[in-house]
Amino acid sequence: MPMCRPALSTAAILTFITSWNSFLWPLLVLNQTTSQTIPVGLASLINNSNIQYAEVMASSVLGFLPLIAVFLVFQRQIVQGIATTGIK
Structure with a gap:
């Protein structure tokens, strides 16, 4: 287990980042604005007629x-997980 700890932590962090930035599935499934992800909330700030640049950038x-x-x-x-993946 100590040898694969960097690889597992890298996979966990990349999975967290992917789920944090998910857009399409939460857009289709969620109806409440309180449970939306951040990308969906940012997309809801942008209208066809008016874009609030300050709010979008701050969010x-x-x-x-x-x-x-x-x-x-x-x-x-x-860094350890990426560096040790190609070494035998």
């Missing part, structure tokens, strides 16, 4: 902060 930054925090916490495991 994008707030939605991106947890991903940066996860990356900074697990940065060493990500």
Whole structure:
């Protein structure tokens, strides 16, 4: 298990990022605005007639902060997982 810990942590982090950024499935399934993902919420801020650029940019930054925090916490495991995948 200690040998595969970097690979498992890298896979877990990439899965978290993929599920955090999911757009199509939550758009089709969720009806309530309180349970929408961040990309779906950002898409709902953009209308055909009016785009609130300040709100969209501020929401994008707030939605991106947890991903940066996860990356900074697990940065060493990500680098080890990527670096050791090609070595025999």
